[in-house]
Amino acid sequence: MLRPESLQRRKVTWPGILVVLSLTFLGITLFPLHVLAEETRGYVVSMVHTATYYDELTCPNGTNGSRPDVLIRRVMADGYDREEAIRIVSGIRANGGRDDDGNLVGSAIVLGGGASFSGDQSWNGFDFNPANVPSVLPDPNAHNAQGRYMLGLNLDGEAGPNSWEHPVTGETGIDNEMWRVLGCWDVYYVNKPVNPYNEGIAWDTAVDAMPAWLISITGDDLDQDGEVTVTFDRALNIPLRDAYGSIMSGASFAVDPNPRSHSEFKGQISDGVLTIEPGDFYLQGESQFYPHLQFSGTQLRFELKDDGSMAGHIGGYQPWRDYYHYLSVRGETDGMIDLIGIFYDMKKYADAIPDPDTGQNMAISAAYFMEAVPAFHVDEGGNLLADSVGPGPKFSGPAVSQYSNNEQ
Amino acid sequence: MNIRISILTKLICIALVFGLIPTRVLAAENSADEQITFVRLTSDQYRNAIRDIFGESIQVSGNAASTGVREAGLMAVGGRRLTLSAAEVETYEVLALDIASQVLSPSRRATLIPCQPRDESAADNTCASTFIESVGLHLFRRPLSKPEIETYAAMAATATESLGDFYAGLQSALVGMMVAPDFLFRIERSVSNPEQPGMRRLDAWSRASRLSFFLWDTTPNPALLEAARNGDLLFEDGLIQQVDQMMGSARIEDGLRAFFADMLAFDRFDTLDIDTNLFPKFTKNVEDEAREQTLRTISHHLLNNNADYRDLFDSRETFLTPALAALYGVPIPIRQELGGRVPWVAYTYPEDHVRVGLLGQATFLSLFSHPGASSPTLRGKAVREHLLCQTIPPPPGDVDFSLVRDGNHPDLKTVRDRLTQHRENPTCAGCHMLMDPIGLALEIFDASGVYRTMENGETIDTSGQWAGQEYVDVRELATLLKDDPTLTSCLIQRAYNYGTAREPSRAEVQWLNATHTQLRDEGVHWRELMQRISKNPDFYTVPEAATN
Numbered sequence: 039m040l041r042p043e044s045l046q047r048r049k050v051t052w053p054g055i056l057v058v059l060s061l062t063f064l065g066i067t068l069f070p071l072h073v074l075a076e077e078t079r080g081y082v083v084s085m086v087h088t089a090t091y092y093d094e095l096t097c098p099n100g101t102n103g104s105r106p107d108v109l110i111r112r113v114m115a116d117g118y119d120r121e122e123a124i125r126i127v128s129g130i131r132a133n134g135g136r137d138d139d140g141n142l143v144g145s146a147i148v149l150g151g152g153a154s155f156s157g158d159q160s161w162n163g164f165d166f167n168p169a170n171v172p173s174v175l176p177d178p179n180a181h182n183a184q185g186r187y188m189l190g191l192n193l194d195g196e197a198g199p200n201s202w203e204h205p206v207t208g209e210t211g212i213d214n215e216m217w218r219v220l221g222c223w224d225v226y227y228v229n230k231p232v233n234p235y236n237e238g239i240a241w242d243t244a245v246d247a248m249p250a251w252l253i254s255i256t257g258d259d260l261d262q263d264g265e266v267t268v269t270f271d272r273a274l275n276i277p278l279r280d281a282y283g284s285i286m287s288g289a290s291f292a293v294d295p296n297p298r299s300h301s302e303f304k305g306q307i308s309d310g311v312l313t314i315e316p317g318d319f320y321l322q323g324e325s326q327f328y329p330h331l332q333f334s335g336t337q338l339r340f341e342l343k344d345d346g347s348m349a350g351h352i353g354g355y356q357p358w359r360d361y362y363h364y365l366s367v368r369g370e371t372d373g374m375i376d377l378i379g380i381f382y383d384m385k386k387y388a389d390a391i392p393d394p395d396t397g398q399n400m401a402i403s404a405a406y407f408m409e410a411v412p413a414f415h416v417d418e419g420g421n422l423l424a425d426s427v428g429p430g431p432k433f434s435g436p437a438v439s440q441y442s443n444n445e446q
Numbered sequence: 447m448n449i450r451i452s453i454l455t456k457l458i459c460i461a462l463v464f465g466l467i468p469t470r471v472l473a474a475e476n477s478a479d480e481q482i483t484f485v486r487l488t489s490d491q492y493r494n495a496i497r498d499i500f501g502e503s504i505q506v507s508g509n510a511a512s513t514g515v516r517e518a519g520l521m522a523v524g525g526r527r528l529t530l531s532a533a534e535v536e537t538y539e540v541l542a543l544d545i546a547s548q549v550l551s552p553s554r555r556a557t558l559i560p561c562q563p564r565d566e567s568a569a570d571n572t573c574a575s576t577f578i579e580s581v582g583l584h585l586f587r588r589p590l591s592k593p594e595i596e597t598y599a600a601m602a603a604t605a606t607e608s609l610g611d612f613y614a615g616l617q618s619a620l621v622g623m624m625v626a627p628d629f630l631f632r633i634e635r636s637v638s639n640p641e642q643p644g645m646r647r648l649d650a651w652s653r654a655s656r657l658s659f660f661l662w663d664t665t666p667n668p669a670l671l672e673a674a675r676n677g678d679l680l681f682e683d684g685l686i687q688q689v690d691q692m693m694g695s696a697r698i699e700d701g702l703r704a705f706f707a708d709m710l711a712f713d714r715f716d717t718l719d720i721d722t723n724l725f726p727k728f729t730k731n732v733e734d735e736a737r738e739q740t741l742r743t744i745s746h747h748l749l750n751n752n753a754d755y756r757d758l759f760d761s762r763e764t765f766l767t768p769a770l771a772a773l774y775g776v777p778i779p780i781r782q783e784l785g786g787r788v789p790w791v792a793y794t795y796p797e798d799h800v801r802v803g804l805l806g807q808a809t810f811l812s813l814f815s816h817p818g819a820s821s822p823t824l825r826g827k828a829v830r831e832h833l834l835c836q837t838i839p840p841p842p843g844d845v846d847f848s849l850v851r852d853g854n855h856p857d858l859k860t861v862r863d864r865l866t867q868h869r870e871n872p873t874c875a876g877c878h879m880l881m882d883p884i885g886l887a888l889e890i891f892d893a894s895g896v897y898r899t900m901e902n903g904e905t906i907d908t909s910g911q912w913a914g915q916e917y918v919d920v921r922e923l924a925t926l927l928k929d930d931p932t933l934t935s936c937l938i939q940r941a942y943n944y945g946t947a948r949e950p951s952r953a954e955v956q957w958l959n960a961t962h963t964q965l966r967d968e969g970v971h972w973r974e975l976m977q978r979i980s981k982n983p984d985f986y987t988v989p990e991a992a993t994n
Contacts, residue, residue, distance in 0.1 A: 275780045278769050281722030281729045288727070289772040292780035414771075420779030428775075 076256055080424030081348065081410035082277055083251035084285035086328075087237035088220060089351050089405040090228050091205055095185030097222040102180045104224045108376040111178060112147040149370055149377060169366045172381035180379035182387070183221025190214035190405030191337040191353045193316070200389070207339075213403035214353065216361065219383040225374040230407075236365075236373050237327055242283075244325030250277045250291050251321055253348075253410050254424045255305070255312065263308050268338075272299035272322055274418070287346065287411035288426045292418055298322060303336070312340040312348065319354060327364050332356065334391065334401065338408070346412040346428035353405035355390040361404070481646065483988055485632040485947045486511070486528040487659075488521070490704060492630075494664035496545055499584045500558060504548050508541055513713060519835060521708050522944045535625060542624035546617045555613065563612040569603040570612055578602070578619055586628040587666055588651035589675070598622055632659060632947075636988045645951060645987040650674040653986045657688065660945035661976060662697040663704035682983070689980040693973060699749055702972060703741045709940050710804075711832055712737060714813045721818045725894035727773045728812065735767045735788065736808035736895070742790065743807070748972035755937055755970040756928035759803040760921065762795040773808060774801060775897055801897065803924050805829070805888060808895030815893035819853065822861055822885025829884045829927070835936035838877050845874060859902040862886050883910035887923045934970045935962045942979055951989050957982060 102108075106127055113123035118137065126135045126143050135144020146162040149169045159167040168175050188202035190212040197211035204212050220226040225235040233241075250273040257266035273291035280286040299322045303314035319336035323329055333354025340350035362384055365373045388399035415424035487495070489511040496506050512534060515524035530538070549558055560580050563570035578598045582590040590598075598619040606615025623629060632655050636646035648656065654674040658666040666674070670688055678684025692698070706712075715737055720728045742765045747753045753761075767788050771778040776799075778791050795801055804810055805825075814824040830836040849855070850864050858864045865882050869875040887908045892898055899906055908919045912926040927933060939958055943949055950958060961978055968974075979985055 275768070278772060279729070280726040282726050284726070286727060286769065286772050288775050289768055290777045290780050414777035416777055416779060422777050426775065426777070 076258055077260055078254050078256040078415075078424040079260055079427045080291070080413045080415040081253040081255075082273070082285060082287075082289065082291055082413035083253065083408060084277070084347070084411045085233070085241060085407070085409040086251070086331075087233050087241060087407055088216070088226065089189040089214070089353070089407045090221075090226050090230075090234050091187060091189045091217075092183075092221065092227050092229060093185065093187060093205070095187070096183050097181055097227065098184060099181050101222045101224050101227050102376070102379070104374045105370055108178075108370065108379075109147050111376075113143055115176075115178075116143065116146070118143075169369070169377045172362075172378045175378045177382040178376055178379040180376055180383060181222040182218045182383060184218075188212055188214050188217050188221075188405075189351055189407075190217070190403070191339060191351060193335050193337060193354060193403050212405075213389070214405045215387040215389045216356070216358070216384075216402045216404035218387050219380060219402070220375075223375045236368060239372075240325055240327035240368065244323070244327065245277050245285065246279070248276060248324040249273045249294065250275065250413075251323070252291055252293060252413065252415055254415060255307075256424075257307065260307065260427075264306070266305045266307055266312070268303045268305040268312065268314050270299070270301040270319060270321055271415075272296075273415075285411055287413065287428050290414040290416055290426075293415050293423060295418060301336075307342065310342045312338065312342060312350075314338050316354070319352075327368065329364075330360070331406070332360065333404070340408070340410075346426075347410060349407070349409040351405045352408045353403070355401035356404040357391075357400055358384040358388050358402040359400070361402075479637045480635050480649075481637075481988075483526065483634045483636070484529075484627070485522075485525045485634070486514070486530070487630060487632060488514070488525065488704070491659060491663055491665075494662075494700065495585075495629075498664050498667065499581070500545070500549050501554075503554075504545060506541070507544060508537075513716060516711070516713070518943060518949050519709070519831065519940060520944055521713060522947050523949065526947045530627075530630065538625050538630060539621065542621045543617075545624065546620040549620065550613045550617045559616075566612045567610050568612065569606040569615060571599050571603060573612075574602040574606075574616055574619065575599045577616060578623070581620065582623060583671060584665060585623050586626070587632075587655045587671070588628075632656070634988060638990075639987065642953075642987065644990050645953070645984070646990060648986045648988065650677055650679045653679040653685075656945065656986060657692070657980060661689075661692045661701045661980060662695070663700045664697070679986075682981075686981055689977060692980075693977060698973075698976070699745050701976075702745055702749060705941060705944050706741060706744050708944060709832060709937075710740070710809070711813060711828070712809075718812060719817045720812050720815065720894055724818055725892065725896065727769075727896065728808070728894035729769070732769045732773055732808070732894075733812070735770050736773075736812065738790075739765055739767075739770055740804065740807050740809040743804070752971055752973060755972065756933060759805065759928045759933070760924040761803055762797075762799065764793055764795075764807070765790045766793045767791075770808065773895055800890060800919060800921060802921050805920065805924060806891065806895075811888065811891045811895040812893060818893065820861070820885075820889060820891065820893045822865060822889055823850075823878065823881050824885065825888050826881030826883065826885035830880060833927075833936060834930070834932045835939055836880075836932070838881060841877070842873055845871075853902070859904045860906065861889060861901065862907055883912070884923065886910055887917065887920045890920065931962070931966060934966055935959075937970065938962050938965065938975060941975055942985070945979055945985060946988075948989070951984075951987075954984050957984060 109127045109130070110120065110123045113126050114120060118126065122138055126137055129135055130144045130148065134142055135147065137143050149161060149167065159165075161167050186203050187205035189204065189206075190202065192201070192209060192211035193213040195211070200215065201210065202212035202214055202217075203210050228234060252271045252273050254269045254271070255266050257264050260266065272294040274294050275292055278286040278289045299320060301317065301319045301321070303317050305312060305314040314337060316335045316337055318332075318334050320332045321330060323331060333352075333356050336352065336354035338350060338352040340348040340352075342348045362377075362381055365375060365380055366377055370377055384402060385398065388402040390399055390403065391401040392399050412426040412428040413424075414422065414426045416422055489509045492511060493506045496504055512531075514521045514528055517524035517527060548554070559577055561573040561576045563573045575595050578595050579590055582594070582598070601622050602615040602619035604615070605618035606612050609615065627633065634652040634656065635649045636652065637649065639645050639647045651674045654666040654670045657679075658664060658670055669691065673679050673684060673688050676684070679688060715733070718733060720733070722728055743761075743763070744758060746765070747758055747761060747763070748755065766774070766776070766778050767790055768778065768780065771793070776793070776795070778793055800806075810828070811820070811825070814828040815821050816824070827838050830838055849858070850861070850868050852858070852864065855864060858867060865878060865886070869878045869882070887910055889901070889906050890898060890908055910917055910923065912923060913930065915926055917923045917926055935958075938961055939950070942954065942958055965971075965975065
C-alpha cells in the first residue's frame with residue numbers, strides 16, 4: 039500500500055537518517071526497510087458508553103429500580119408508608135406531590151439537574167440544588183453490584199479482593215469499581231445489545247452535532263501481529279449516518295490540530311486483539327453526556343473485526359466527579375438514578391489518586407464500551423493521515439496533490 | 447385570499463384542455479393554413495416559468511405533472527404525446543390557486559400588478575384587462591387576442607361581483623389562465639412552407655418558445671418575446687443575435703441539466719429503490735447527491751471547461767460530498783461546518799483509480815441496477831439505449847430468469863457465470879451479447895456504486911470485447927466507448943430531438959450526419975452543438991405528419 043507522503047515525513051527524523059546512512063555505509067543493513075513501509079489505518083468512534091454486564095450474581099438483593107423508586111424511597115424515609123408514598127409520587131405532576139393531609143412533600147424529594155442544568159435550581163423552598171451539594175443529604179445506601187464477573191481491564195496488574203473476572207476472556211484482576219456504583223441501577227442493569235439508556239440516548243443525540251472522536255493505528259502490517267502506535271484525536275467535523283442510523287464507515291475526518299485532545303499510546307496487535315501500554319487519555323466532547331472523557335493509567339482491549347471495524351473496552355482511572363457531573367447535568371429524570379446515592383457510592387468506591395490533603399481517592403477505576411468503524415483522517419490541508427480500510431478492496435492512499443482547493 | 451374558481455370556469459378550463467373549445471378559435475390571428483402541435487411542459491419547466499414570470503419568492507409547492515412517457519429515448523419527445531387527465535387538471539388547479547394567491551397577495555400587488563383598481567371591492571375591467579394582457583403574454587408566450595382578454599376579464603368581473611373583492615376576481619382569472627392549455631402546453635403554431643414541401647414553419651412566437659425551452663428550460667424572457675413580436679426570429683440575423691445572447695447567459699446551465707437529466711433517464715430516480723438493508727451507505731441524501739454529482743460534473747466539464755463530450759467517459763474529475771466520498775471509499779478534504787450547506791469539493795481520482803467517467807458514478811450504477819443487486823444486463827442495455835441510441839428489444843415473455851437471479855448457485859458463483867449459461871439459450875444470446883459485456887465490466891461496482899473485487903468469493907472478471915477490441919476493465923472500456931462514433935452521433939441526435947420534441951425528418955437526418963462528421967473532427971463541444979442546432983432554420987419546422 040502506498041503510504042501518504044505526510045506520514046513518511048513524520049517517521050523520518052534526522053537521527054534516523056544518520057543511523058541509516060551510517061549503517062549503509064558499513065554495509066550492514068540493520069535498519070529494516072519495512073519500518074518505512076508502515077501503514078496507518080483510521081477509525082471514527084461509532085459508539086461509546088459505560089461498560090455493562092450482569093448475571094444472577096450481580097445484584098443478589100435486587101436492583102435499585104428507577105426514578106419512581108428513588109422518589110418513593112425518599113418519601114418513605116420521611117416516615118410515610120409505601121402506599122401513601124406511591125400516592126404522593128404519583129401526584130407530583132398533578133399537585134406537586136402532596137400527602138393525604140394536603141402537605142406538600144414533592145418539593146423535598148425532586149431534585150433538579152445540577153451543575154449546568156438550566157432549569158429550576160430551587161429545592162424545597164431553598165434557593166440551591168442538592169445535586170450540586172449532594173453531601174447535604176444523607177446517603178440512601180443504594181444496592182451496589184457484586185458477584186464475580188464484570189467487563190473491564192486489569193489496570194494495576196494485580197488480582198485483588200475487589201477485582202473482577204472478565205466474563206468473556208476469563209482474565210482476572212479486572213478493575214472496575216464504577217460498576218459497583220452503577221451496576222444495580224435498572225438503566226445500567228443491561229447486557230449487549232442493549233445500551234445503558236441514559237448514555238445510549240445521549241450518544242445517539244450527540245453524534246449529529248458533536249465533532250467525531252478518531253482513533254488511528256500505525257504499524258508495519260496491521261493484518262499481522264506486531265507492535266503498533268495508537269492515537270486518539272478529536273475531529274473538526276461530525277460523523278455521517280448510514281441508512282441504519284449507524285455511523286457511516288469510509289468517511290473523511292479532519293483531525294483537530296489542537297493537541298489537547300491528542301493521546302498517543304504504544305500498543306500491540308496479537309491474535310486480532312489490540313491492546314496498549316498504560317498512559318493518560320483525554321478527549322474533548324460536545325455531547326450533553328461527555329463534555330470530555332479522561333483517564334489515567336488507560337488501557338484498552340479492542341477486537342479487530344473482518345469488516346474493518348473494531349470494538350471492545352477502554353478504561354482507566356477516571357475522575358469520579360466527572361461522571362457525577364455527567365449524571366447531574368442530565369438530572370435524575372433522564373438518568374433514572376439517585377444522584378445523592380451515586381455521589382456517596384462514587385466517593386466510597388473511588389480507588390485511585392488520593393487527595394494529598396484528605397486522602398480521599400479522586401479517581402475510580404472504570405471501563406467503557408467503545409466501537410469504531412473505518413474512516414479516513416486528513417489534516418486541515420486535506421493531506422491524508424490515515425487510510426480507511428474496510429471490507430472489500432483496499433484503496434491506496436491517494437497522492438496529496440490530487441486534491442483541489444476549489445470548492446464549488 | 448383563498449377562493450375557488452367557479453364551476454363555469456372549471457368547465458371552460460376542462461373544455462380547453464380537452465379541445466372542446468379549440469384554442470385557435472380564441473386566438474385572433476389564426477390563418478386558415480395554421481396548424482398547432484402540443485408539447486406538455488415538464489414539472490421543472492412549469493416551475494421555472496413561474497419563477498421567471500412572477501419572481502423567485504413565489505413558492506411552487508408540489509408537482510402537478512405526472513411522469514411522462516419516454517419515446518425515441520427521450521421524455522421530451524414523449525411529451526408531445528401527453529394530454530391531461532381530469533385528475534391532473536384538478537391538481538394543476540390547486541397548484542394554480544396557491545400560486546395565484548401568492549401573486550395577488552397584498553405585499554406583491556405593487557410590483558406584480560401593473561395598475562390599481564378604482565375600488566378594491568368592485569370590478570374594474572380596465573385594470574383587470576391590463577393585468578391579463580400583461581401577464582398573459584408571459585404565461586401563454588404570445589399576446590392574448592382581444593376575445594381572450596375579454597373572456598378572462600369577464601371571468602374576473604364575475605368573481606369580483608360574487609366575492610366583492612377585485613383581487614379575488616383577478617385571482618380567478620389568473621387561475622383560469624394557469625390551467626389553460628396555452629400555459630400548460632407548449633403550443634406550436636406553424637404554417638406551410640412552399641420552399642420545403644412536407645415541412646411547416648413555426649411562427650415567431652413558437653420559435654421563441656422552442657428556443658427558450660431548449661436552451662434555458664424555461665419560458666421566453668422579455669427580450670426574446672420582443673424579438674418574436676418584431677419578427678426578428680423569422681430572419682437569420684435576428685435569430686443568430688438572440689441565440690448568441692442566450693448562449694452567453696448562465697441560464698444555459700439549466701438547459702444543459704434538463705437535457706442530460708432526460709437523456710440519462712433521471713426519471714428513474716422517481717422509482718429508484720436500492721435496498722438499504724443491503725447497501726446501507728445509499729441513503730436518500732446520497733441518492734440526491736449522486737444525482738447532483740452527475741449534473742455538476744457534466745456542467746463543469748461541458749460549460750466551464752468547454753471540454754469534449756467524449757471525455758466525460760474517462761474523465762477523473764468530478765465533485766464529491768462527504769457522503770459520496772464515503773460511498774466511493776476515497777478521502778476528501780473536509781471543510782464541513784455544523785449546520786452548513788452540503789460542502790461540494792472538486793475531486794480528481796488518482797491516475798490508477800478504477801472509477802472513471804460517468805459510468806463510474808453512483809447515478810448510472812444505481813439507476814440501472816435491481817434493488818438488491820447490480821445488473822450487468824440493465825447497465826449494458828442502458829449504455830446501448832441511452833448513450834448509443836440503439837434499441838434492445840424486450841425479452842420474450844417465456845424466458846426463465848431463475849438461473850440468472852440465483853445468487854446462491856453452488857457452481858455458478860458470479861453473475862458472469864450465470865449469464866454465460868443463460869446465453870446458451872439462443873433466443874437470449876443475441877441481445878445479451880450486446881448488453882452483458884458492457885455491464886460485466888461494471889460489475890466491480892455494486893448496486894449502490896460501492897467498489898468491490900469479489901463476488902461470492904470469486905474474483906470479478908471485468909474483461910470483454912467492444913467492437914472486436916478487447917478490454918480488461920472499465921477504464922479500457924471507457925476509452926473504446928469514447929472512440930466509438932455512435933456515442934457522439936447519439937448525443938447530437940438526442941439534443942436535436944430534445945429541442946424539437948420529435949424525431950428528425952430525412953432532411954434533418956442529413957444535417958445531423960453532416961454536423962456529426964464535422965464535430966467529430968473539431969471536437970464535440972456543447973456550446974458549439976447548441977449554437978449549430980439553434981441557428982439551423984430546420985430546427986424551427988414541424989413535419990406535416992407531426993401536427994396534432
